[in-house]
Amino acid sequence: MEGPPEADESFSVRAALRSPRRLRIEILGGLVVALALIPEAIAFSIIAGVDPRVGLFASFTMAVTIAIVGGRPAMISAATGAVALVVAPVVTSHGLDYLIATVILAGVLQVLLGVLGVAKLMRFIPRSVMVGFVNALAILIFVAQLPHLVDVPWQVYPLLVAGLVIMVLLPRWTKVVPAPLVAIVLLTVLTVVAGIRVPTVGDEGELPESLPQLLIPDVPLTFETLQVVAPYALAMALVGLLESLLTAKLVDDVTDTHSNKTREAWGQGVANLVTGFFGGMGGCAMIGQTMINVKASGARTRISTFLAGAFLLALIVGLGDVVAIMPMAALVAVMVMVSVGTFDWHSIQPSTLRRMPKSETTVMVATVAVTVATHNLAYGVIVGVLVAMVLFARRVAHLTSVTRLDASDDDDERVYAVEGELFFASSNDLVYQFDYTADPKKVVIDMSKAHIWDASTVATLDAITQKYERKGKTVTIVGMNAESQARHTRLAGNLGTGE
Numbered sequence: 001m002e003g004p005p006e007a008d009e010s011f012s013v014r015a016a017l018r019s020p021r022r023l024r025i026e027i028l029g030g031l032v033v034a035l036a037l038i039p040e041a042i043a044f045s046i047i048a049g050v051d052p053r054v055g056l057f058a059s060f061t062m063a064v065t066i067a068i069v070g071g072r073p074a075m076i077s078a079a080t081g082a083v084a085l086v087v088a089p090v091v092t093s094h095g096l097d098y099l100i101a102t103v104i105l106a107g108v109l110q111v112l113l114g115v116l117g118v119a120k121l122m123r124f125i126p127r128s129v130m131v132g133f134v135n136a137l138a139i140l141i142f143v144a145q146l147p148h149l150v151d152v153p154w155q156v157y158p159l160l161v162a163g164l165v166i167m168v169l170l171p172r173w174t175k176v177v178p179a180p181l182v183a184i185v186l187l188t189v190l191t192v193v194a195g196i197r198v199p200t201v202g203d204e205g206e207l208p209e210s211l212p213q214l215l216i217p218d219v220p221l222t223f224e225t226l227q228v229v230a231p232y233a234l235a236m237a238l239v240g241l242l243e244s245l246l247t248a249k250l251v252d253d254v255t256d257t258h259s260n261k262t263r264e265a266w267g268q269g270v271a272n273l274v275t276g277f278f279g280g281m282g283g284c285a286m287i288g289q290t291m292i293n294v295k296a297s298g299a300r301t302r303i304s305t306f307l308a309g310a311f312l313l314a315l316i317v318g319l320g321d322v323v324a325i326m327p328m329a330a331l332v333a334v335m336v337m338v339s340v341g342t343f344d345w346h347s348i349q350p351s352t353l354r355r356m357p358k359s360e361t362t363v364m365v366a367t368v369a370v371t372v373a374t375h376n377l378a379y380g381v382i383v384g385v386l387v388a389m390v391l392f393a394r395r396v397a398h399l400t401s402v403t404r405l406d407a408s409d410d411d412d413e414r415v416y417a418v419e420g421e422l423f424f425a426s427s428n429d430l431v432y433q434f435d436y437t438a439d440p441k442k443v444v445i446d447m448s449k450a451h452i453w454d455a456s457t458v459a460t461l462d463a464i465t466q467k468y469e470r471k472g473k474t475v476t477i478v479g480m481n482a483e484s485q486a487r488h489t490r491l492a493g494n495l496g497t498g499e
Contacts, residue, residue: 011073011257011300022301024176029297030307032181032334033076033289037063037312038323039331040289041079042205043144048084048281049091050099052205055079056316057212058280063309065271067302071263072248074255074299076289076308077271081144082243082376083283086236090229096279098229100217103282105233107272110241114266122245122261128360129384131347132367133246136380138343139372141288145332145339148199155196156329159187163333167296178297180334187330201331202324207316212278237269239378240284244268246381247285254294291338359391393425400426402433405446413442419449424456431460436467443468448479452487459495461488 016022037059045055059078066077091099149156163183170179191198219225248264272282293299293308315323346352353361366387371380400420416434420426434443445464452458465475480488 011255013301013303016301016303023303025298026301026303027307028178028181029074029293029299029304031311032178032184032297033293033304033308034311034315035181035184035323035326036289036292036331036334037076037078037286037308038207038316039201039204039328040286041312042201044079044081044084045205045281047081048088048099050096050281053208054096054279054281055084056208056312057278058275058283060309060313061212061275061278061280062271062283063312064306065274066267067306067309069263069267069270070302070305071260071265071267072251072285073257073259073302074290074294074304075244075248075251075259075264075285076293076305077244077268077283077285078289078309079281079283080240080243080286082239082378083236084281085376086239087232087281090232094228097217097219098225099281100215100276100279101219101225102229102233102236103272103280104217104276105229106236106240106282107269107274107276109233109237110269110272111266112269113237113241114262114264114269117262118241119245119261119265122249125246125381125385126360126363126388128363129367129381129388130246130249131344132364132384133371133377133381134250134342134344135347135364136368136371137287137377138339139368140375140377141335141342142339143372145335148328148332153198156198156327159191159196159198159327159329160333160336162190163187163330164336167333167337175298180292180296180337183333184326184330187333188326191327192325196327199328200324201326201328204328207320207324209317209320211313211317212280214277215279216277236272236282239376240268240272240282241265242378242381243287244285246377247287247290250287251290251294254291255300257300287342288335288338291342292334295341296334296338359388359395362391363388393423396421396423397426397428400430400450402430404435412440413444414439415444415446417446417449421451421453422457422460423453427457427460430457431463431467434464434467436471436473439468439473441473443473443475445475445477446479447477447484448481450484451481452484455487455491455495458488458491462492462495 016026038056041055041059042052045052048055062077062079070077087099087102090102149160166183166186167179170182190196244264245261248259248261252259268284275282293304347364363384367380367384370383371377374380400422403417403419405415405417422430461477468475
């Protein structure tokens with residue numbers, strides 16, 4: 001069962017407001033995330049083919065809305081690369097208004113999927129897929145920083161190293177102020193005072209100078225419009241929910257708290273609805289920024305999420321000139337530290353790999369490989385789950401056995417005991433485990449240690465029975481449990497020969 005959205009009362013908004021220390025952590029965490037969101041939102045806007053303002057406003061509305069309606073406190077939602085990749089073709093072929101219509105429809109679909117309980121499907125994602133998801137994410141975060149380190153002035157590299165040193169050493173002395181915030185401020189002051197010319201946030205794109213405005217997309221309300229936007233809206237809804245629910249589960253593990261995944265699912269839909277009506281490009285949970293919030297800064301409540309959005313808007317509208325001079329090297333250093341901290345280094349240690357079943361390692365590697373190759377976390381997770389299902393079915397298939405209980409070939413009756421879980425993979429070879437020619441006139445199949453899970457097994461039992469009948473022999477199936485008996489009674493004789 002799902003617990004309350006904030007299972008630990010010590011990390012509730014009310015408790016945080018009564019604790020100056022906790023409130024300071026939440027405020028500073030929100031500020032650091034806001035600074036990290038700016039270049040990311042601009043970059044994702046470029047991927048989607050829209051003005052940077054569209055991505056920045058989307059990050060503001062997503063963060064503020066999900067802070068109120070979401071089910072995972074301290075998680076950050078904003079414009080993301082996965083969503084940008086999904087909606088980019090809409091912008092290219094039909095323009096911004098169709099993009100906004102797509103975002104709104106995706107929000108509606110996410111609300112419906114959330115209410116229908118899609119979050120419960122999270123239980124079918126194996127741990128090995130989660131490990132692969134986390135490792136792939138860490139790799140993608142690191143790879144995304146490389147363009148900022150190629151063909152740049154040499155001063156970028158010592159600035160990057162300085163930022164990393166600050167974030168590694170400062171927490172050993174004090175954790176009063178988040179190390180990423182200190183690194184950003186010190187490196188900005190250094191570049192300004194020393195007159196060091198390096199790429200800045202302002203070089204990434206133009207920052208907005210006004211507040212977002214409520215608008216309705218200028219698209220015809222026709223079936224043709226629905227045909228255009230529906231496929232992209234569905235893809236965006238599914239990708240957004242998958243990334244958000246996986247991120248929520250990851251934050252649960254990091255913070256050792258529980259969250260309401262169903263509320264998070266429909267909350268993402270509400271956030272995208274609000275974002276769409278304010279002209280944003282939509283989004284979902286951002287694992288990199290979330291890790292900055294919960295791991296680097298130590299935030300635990302909705303306050304940090306809300307302030308991340310509020311600070312973002314204040315920074316880009318009210319302090320745009322200040323934000324524009326921040327060196328990208330400082331933000332790259334922050335994201336590199338996030339990448340290192342996110343990667344599950346234990347999962348690739350030789351001792352772990354030796355103990356771990358090869359099938360688990362295969363699933364993890366498949367998830368990482370597909371995600372890194374496609375730059376899409378959703379594809380990697382889907383492939384990882386499919387590989388896990390195939391390997392699990394293959395492993396379970398070999399756990400089924402057929403044993404002949406009587407020892408004499410002259411007996412009037414032959415008894416076979418079937419043991420194991422019978423489904424499409426394990427029951428395929430069942431038909432070859434019986435001696436149709438040599439067996440006597442009466443054959444008994446004892447199913448007391450077996451369970452029938454699907455129609456494929458019933459069809460196989462039908463095929464076995466018919467093979468014996470063609471040789472003038474009778475088959476009696478005994479020992480089925482109630483569920484297996486009900487399934488067999490309902491389907492036996494109605495599925496064809498099964499051969």
